[in-house]
Amino acid sequence: MRTTVRAVIATVIDQLALSQRARTWMGFDAEFSRALGRAGLLGLTLPRRYGGAERGPFARFVIVEELLSAGAPVAAHWIADRQSGPLILNYGTQTQREFYLPKIARGEAFFCIGMSEPGAGSDLAGVRSRAERTGTNQTGGGWCLNGQKLWTTNSLHSDYMIALVRTSGTPADRHKGLSQIIVDLKAPGVVVRPIVDLTGDSHFAEVFFENVMLGEDALIGAEGEGWHQVTAELAFERSGPERIYSSVLLLDAWIAHVAAVGRLDGETAVLAGRLTAQLATLRAMSIAVTALLVKGESPAIEASLVKDLGTTFEQSLPILIGDDLASHPEEAVDPELWRTIHYLSHIAPSFSLRGGTREILRGIIARGLGLR
Amino acid sequence: MDDMDFLSPFERLLEDQCAPAVVRAIEAGESAQALWASLHESGFLDALLPERAGGAELSLAEVGPLLQALGRFAVPLPVAETMAARAILAQSGAEAPAGPIVLATQGHTGPVPFAKVAQHALIDTGSKLHLVDLSDPRDAGFHHGLAAYIPAGLPGVVIPRPDRGLMPLLAVMRACMMAGASDKLLTMTVAYANDRVQFGKPIGRQQAVQQQLAVMAQKVIACRIAAQIGCAAGLDPSLFAAATAKQVTSAAAPVIANIAHAVHGAIAISAAYDVQLYSRRLHEWRLADGSEVYWARLLGSARLAQADMPSVDFIARR
Numbered sequence: 001m002r003t004t005v006r007a008v009i010a011t012v013i014d015q016l017a018l019s020q021r022a023r024t025w026m027g028f029d030a031e032f033s034r035a036l037g038r039a040g041l042l043g044l045t046l047p048r049r050y051g052g053a054e055r056g057p058f059a060r061f062v063i064v065e066e067l068l069s070a071g072a073p074v075a076a077h078w079i080a081d082r083q084s085g086p087l088i089l090n091y092g093t094q095t096q097r098e099f100y101l102p103k104i105a106r107g108e109a110f111f112c113i114g115m116s117e118p119g120a121g122s123d124l125a126g127v128r129s130r131a132e133r134t135g136t137n138q139t140g141g142g143w144c145l146n147g148q149k150l151w152t153t154n155s156l157h158s159d160y161m162i163a164l165v166r167t168s169g170t171p172a173d174r175h176k177g178l179s180q181i182i183v184d185l186k187a188p189g190v191v192v193r194p195i196v197d198l199t200g201d202s203h204f205a206e207v208f209f210e211n212v213m214l215g216e217d218a219l220i221g222a223e224g225e226g227w228h229q230v231t232a233e234l235a236f237e238r239s240g241p242e243r244i245y246s247s248v249l250l251l252d253a254w255i256a257h258v259a260a261v262g263r264l265d266g267e268t269a270v271l272a273g274r275l276t277a278q279l280a281t282l283r284a285m286s287i288a289v290t291a292l293l294v295k296g297e298s299p300a301i302e303a304s305l306v307k308d309l310g311t312t313f314e315q316s317l318p319i320l321i322g323d324d325l326a327s328h329p330e331e332a333v334d335p336e337l338w339r340t341i342h343y344l345s346h347i348a349p350s351f352s353l354r355g356g357t358r359e360i361l362r363g364i365i366a367r368g369l370g371l372r
Numbered sequence: 373m374d375d376m377d378f379l380s381p382f383e384r385l386l387e388d389q390c391a392p393a394v395v396r397a398i399e400a401g402e403s404a405q406a407l408w409a410s411l412h413e414s415g416f417l418d419a420l421l422p423e424r425a426g427g428a429e430l431s432l433a434e435v436g437p438l439l440q441a442l443g444r445f446a447v448p449l450p451v452a453e454t455m456a457a458r459a460i461l462a463q464s465g466a467e468a469p470a471g472p473i474v475l476a477t478q479g480h481t482g483p484v485p486f487a488k489v490a491q492h493a494l495i496d497t498g499s500k501l502h503l504v505d506l507s508d509p510r511d512a513g514f515h516h517g518l519a520a521y522i523p524a525g526l527p528g529v530v531i532p533r534p535d536r537g538l539m540p541l542l543a544v545m546r547a548c549m550m551a552g553a554s555d556k557l558l559t560m561t562v563a564y565a566n567d568r569v570q571f572g573k574p575i576g577r578q579q580a581v582q583q584q585l586a587v588m589a590q591k592v593i594a595c596r597i598a599a600q601i602g603c604a605a606g607l608d609p610s611l612f613a614a615a616t617a618k619q620v621t622s623a624a625a626p627v628i629a630n631i632a633h634a635v636h637g638a639i640a641i642s643a644a645y646d647v648q649l650y651s652r653r654l655h656e657w658r659l660a661d662g663s664e665v666y667w668a669r670l671l672g673s674a675r676l677a678q679a680d681m682p683s684v685d686f687i688a689r690r
Contacts, residue, residue, distance in 0.1 A: 272675045281601065371566060
């Protein structure tokens, strides 16, 4: 399987500079995602009848590990493959499964996740976007959506958003009355406005909903169960290899650099060894969480722990490697290596924001320890 | 086999025979004979021996949880070292002495944990192993510590040396004990934070304290996982396995010890309170058998020698 995925990666990777590959799961290439779909490498854990491969999460771990460490542009299918597919399989109706899952497995339906809003960041109970029922069940009712999402990764290029919205109550009701709905981003009333980030990319956007009319089957899972469903989904989002490998390309490029210039002294080895030992341990931790997911558990605390440690490691790489290279000013350094260090230094704060901030995760861990 | 099968009887034995009062007494210089006799009789010291030699023929991975328990109970004797020594001696058909054995590397001049309470040492000379009798080794002089210096040039029984010597195995076993002591400190610190009231509520309700404890928990679990990586490699572990285990645990040890002390406050500085039993060990073990930089340097040299290999291959394909 590693061989298959490496062959597909080889078709795109040579044309990409190191600093572009460092975008990893922020790098968008729809054609590459479809090529992975044709090779049977998407929707790996989905049942065959929905176009999947019925493989376990460990097989997916291997594929993802290869994609990320090569810096392949996986953003297009990333969220659909990682969490929307499993979510629809778990909570969707038969019709929803048959409609969305084969498209996800072919790399033809790209998803984004609508959680944050202007007034709801870490505190998602503050969600104000609201879906109101239209008509009645007898007349084949549906939903009318109004509101706004913010910082929605990849929404500009996605086909669908799974949004956390209020279907009853007010923010004062906290997590009660929230539901997940699937929004066709081409529907009338949806406006996606890209936001330019500090690296010049527009990987996230703000999304406005004005009287967006959705069918009855826009609701995914149970009405009012949105918070519960999102919490379960976040375990998938928080523990995967992407929380370890986002900067690993830089590590490999730095190791190639010191070997090329022949700097194999003790100080250099200490840094290489320290990072390698950390990476090996993080990988084993991520696999341990995957094993819990395989058992059907929802390891929220373990996943939070891996994400916090993993993103701390990822964030340290451009800092440590930048210091190392700049402490050897006599060495010739590939300009792409410098560009990558700067790109990663700038974007790295997002590593411990996306999928739950460091402070929120530590609160979850503390609660898991029995505090509060 | 489920490791709980032999972990719980081992923990019951330690609960019974190795209470903090016993640890303190032995550290204060009283005889360890009674504790050693109960460990010897339990059969656990032969856990790594083949069945034909009267052992349980367990792998190091299976014994790992027991080694962690040694740290969790602050066992004041070289139990892990003796288990390993007995297995290595059995491999070469040599008879193991009945007393506690420490492992050491010739030319490494630092203090050896538990040498003060050991009767024998198995010394790696670089080409052979020498089993020597220890009589009154020089105390390292750490307050209530059990480390001592092993004199050079002791005569002894010569047996073949494992390919990689004793240091990697020692590093893995020490990492397990550190993971256990760390786990105990976490349990104690969480309990204390829930108990201790300041500003009208348990200090564990303060977000600043919660953040500290979350960091501590992460480090403790990283130590356990790193120790497991080490144990998976068996009795003659690879450089990768040993270095990962000991680098991660040694680097985490001061952070874990410091948070345990910070959350407890002044009470943990007192000798009568148990935190010091574990925090002293973490600091001593961090420096024993190679610190974090020692192992990082060795692992890094191996990594740089395969510079064209992606990191994912280096760590995953072994």
